Amino acid sequence: MSYNAWENLVKKQLKTDDIYSVLKKENLEGIEVKPFYESVEQPLVNLPKIEENTHLVANYHESLIDDVFAFLLDQNVENLEQKTIFVNNTDLAGHISPKEEDRYFSLIDVFDEKEAVINDQLVKELLAKQFRRNICVDISLHQNAGAAIYQQLGIALAKTKELVEIYGAEILNKLVFRIAIGPNYFFEMAKLRAFKIIFNQLSKEYGLDEIPYIFAETSLRNKAVSDKENNLIRSTLELASAMIGGADAVFSNNYLVDRNTENSEEISFKQQIVLAYESIINVFEDASNGSYYIEDITQQIAEKSWALFVEIEEAGGYLELLQQGTIQKESTNMP
Template sequence: MADNLFNEFEPVSSKQWKQQIQYELKGADYNETLVWESPEGIKVKPFYHGDEDIPKTENVRTTNGFSILQNIFVHDVKKSNERALDTLNRGAESIRFTIENESVSIEELMRNLPLGDTQYFFYLPFLSIDFVNRINDFASKNNANISLQIDPIGQLVRDGNWFENLDKDFDKLNTIASKTTIPFLNISSGIYQNAGANMVQQLAYTLAHVNEYFNRISNLNQPITIEIAVGTNYFFEIAKLRALRLLFNTLAKEYNHDLNCHIIATPTKRNKTLYDYNVNMLRTTTECMSAILGGADAIANLPYDALYHKDNEFGDRIARNQLLVLKHESYFDKVNNAADGAYYIESLTEQLAEKALLLFKDIEANGGLITQLIEGNIQKKISESATKEQELFDSGKEVLLGTNKYLNKNDKMKHDLELYPFVKQNPRKTLITPIIEKRLAEKLEQERLSQEA
């Protein structure tokens, strides 16, 4: 029936569309008027057509749905266990525990929690073979679906130092790889976006990050988790996640690693604001939508008040409910790979992947990610990209509503801050200059806070 319907219309070629558009422009230049260029150097056209925009790359294999991930910081084991049970009963589908020391009892933390189908992530900002073995033993004995998140390179990027040093950290990772059956490796790539890297840089640095582990871990037979931050450029962010999976699969084949990556997406902090903070809910909603359509396996939403409030039940509930609405009321879980066949998104995916692959090859030709971090080149490139974006925000060309446009001058925040929402200074000796996450609105917000009565 569809074929018969469309056969009633004559096909219109890309050339015919351009001719009609040029006629309607009444002499104005097509490229100057309608084509714009992204910070990544991608020229975005006013329309896309099957004549010239069908991708040359292979189809991107994405996921069969996404799970709603709840973050829980483990300070009190009993309370963390109770909170996990409560959030699972109220819509969360997987849990990520952040554990800061190895004295935590895994048995107590997991008491009465549903095992088997429910997935649990253990984010470990330390490196301990004994603790990993304890978690691995628990998972084996209880048939628990547990993935660890260990990332020494991410530690270096964020902190400026290894857990111990390069050799000892990778010796431990190789030991873990040979003795552990559960996934243990995590790529903390969200920091690149939150620090101001453009999308090509984010993809290339993430790929180089993965490649360091492929090169240095000899018995890597477990799936890899990649954490990524999602920004507000809706269609570009969909394409970014698709390009990431495409690039990972391409790289993994070179190492005969046939296990797909598990992508965890979280809304970026870079565009979030203190003032008119309810707008953060709108930003995170579109960012979660991009993550879903881009093929993220799990999404951990960012509470609207995460910048200035400690973890609280209301903020977590709202963040979780945003995902529940998208999943169960907007039916985002009913269609797999919804972006397939959209010429615009397919074209963006291909261009982002190609540009990121070129940058990745350049990084590898110059020693790889770790060498480039030690030499300061990665930090320099991110700083340059972040400065350009900051200048656009400061000039008003990049808009954050309620902050640099349509702001409410009566909005007061000084007495509502439970957390320090700006870059924290911690001078110390480090191996490399750490990559620092920074929000666009920080300077403006500090000025407004200083002027509050």
Template sequence: MSNKLFTDFEAVSSKQWKTQIQYELKGADYNETLVWESPEGIKVRPFYHIDEAAEPLTIPTEVSGFKIVQNIFVHDLEKSIARAKETLSRGAESLRFTLENEKVDIEKLLTSLPLETTPVYLNFHFLDLPFIEKINSIAKKHNATIYLHVDPIGQLAQDGNWHTNLDTDFNTLNDIALKCTNLNFLSINSSLYQNAGANIVQQLAYTLSHVNEYFNRMVTIGSPVTIQVAVGTNYFFEIAKLRALRLLFTTLAKEYDHKHECHIIAVPTKRNKTLYDYNVNMLRTTTECMSAILGGANSVSNLAYDAIYHKDNEFGDRISRNQLLVLKHESYFDLVNNPSDGAYYIESLTNQLAEKALTLFKDIEANGGFITQLIEGTIQRKIGESAKKEQELFDNGKEILLGTNKYPNKEDRMSHDLELYPFVKVNPRKTLITPIIEKRLAEKLEQERLETEK
């Protein structure tokens, strides 16, 4: 923030503020009373002042251009097309389709849409070069902006196995990079780490190391790298997280002479979402979307309040989309670029998160890199340790989810309303590595409550 405001008022120094605060504490210890430490080891002070502020960071975020994304799971093609058109008419600005397999008539799906004006994300968990070449032809013909969520390393981390194996997957990925130049073909599934319980420093470091594997192993990456980020409810920390991510990516990309900024698509975390008193989920997702926008996400895809236990439905979609529409068109979140610039607290958090993440990143690289540490189980163990600490805070009532472990409605009944299984699914099978498992904080408590309903 280069413009100085309120210059007519006499400046109050940081030392003067501290003196007054110490007086008001009436002898209580300043650090013990007012300074708290985050799970990332960051000591948060009660106020931040220009006297102690570092040089402002230059992290360009075009908040005015963020897109509202609608998720659509493609099962019935005709219904999916109709739903896509309907959501666009109701305020969605971009679409993200999840495909089960390569048998989907992708040409019919895409050419039924206004591709020239609507960015499209395609999310699928298979790697098929002819299928992707077909998408590339469509993108070229219609001058479309299409982002593929293709992430073999993310597949390994989440599923425990490669699509085929390391060499084959990367050979296919390099073919895509060389042959499909009309697509944004590479994506990083960073949301997995947050949803599994990693703290913010771990999320940033693992994402950066994840990206670094692709920079090291691929012949070329000629388009922006898409990073899918899950956003939690620690409001200012999450704003700083996205800014730190963009800063770290830019720093790494320069080392490989990569010319593009990353493209961030943000979605609220599932980790704090609850089955009981589910309407509170709307409050959680609202603040999470606010953090995503202010942090500089290029696109935001909201999570429906009932997403963990209901199949996709028109009402849930409409409410989640309207939350973003209110933020954009009634709360005017799209009117100012770089809104976090000059906020000393956010600047300080961004700096500290980036520095701590960079230290962890260097440690990962010094010990074999991200894939090696996945195969050895180091990443999974570290996330598990972080998740366990957070789970203990929740179980002890120190981390609160309203309506679940504080002020629960004992009359609430949910067993009759479950269309989806809302808990971790156990599927014993042979895997190359132990997969990273996403798990919500409230799962054990909810399962116990469901048992008492029967």
């Protein structure tokens, strides 16, 4: 259907010529969403991910050992062979001595948000490990605190810049970005895609051509203690957004907010299994590529995020603004 044909049809159905005042909807991100797309001004190239297939990550339990290939570990487990391991505990990381063939990734954030510093000793200890990715930049805490999408991504770049200035540009391919996925289905797909664009843009400032490693997890911000069924629906949509958006690994936080049970852990993980095995959305590199709508909002989010990153840098950088309290204030007050 052409744009003119669509416009005439909608005018007839809405019984008004002023259809755009009816169809226009504001959103908290400040992103312009059109009611109809027939093209995109500047089509994006395919946005790759690092892993061939998105890892489906489960909290470790011995009952899952034969069926799960990627675990999140908070405590030491012996003889985990041919598994992908995401280490979520600082003390555990200190005791692990991976072999070269092991696939270990760090989810340990090296930023001390309270003191507004980078834990230099921890960074050096983690970099000495034979992990596939040694340093985690945790953006999930900003999403869960109320930050807008462009704020999350602008902060992610600002944190990355702080690390590069201290440890050099070679640290870029040692990073894992831990990102919480919110409820805005298409916007969250665009968020991951936009981050790939601006991270690559930052890497090119240092003569590199890097892709971010994205560990995506379900948000805690929109889950309720007394609404467990809706929690499941929300987290399923968030996982789908992450897979379609091109995350390298996905993890579902327990849908029972106030307690963890063996059954709830299993159900939370099996959301990923159903999505992956029934729709195979975890195998595509950039499943939403070519969608005019998602392409358009991806570019808008990328532009807003980069502009915020530049603003943070001009104001002294992430740690400086964190020390001043600016980051905390802005992250919890969406526009």
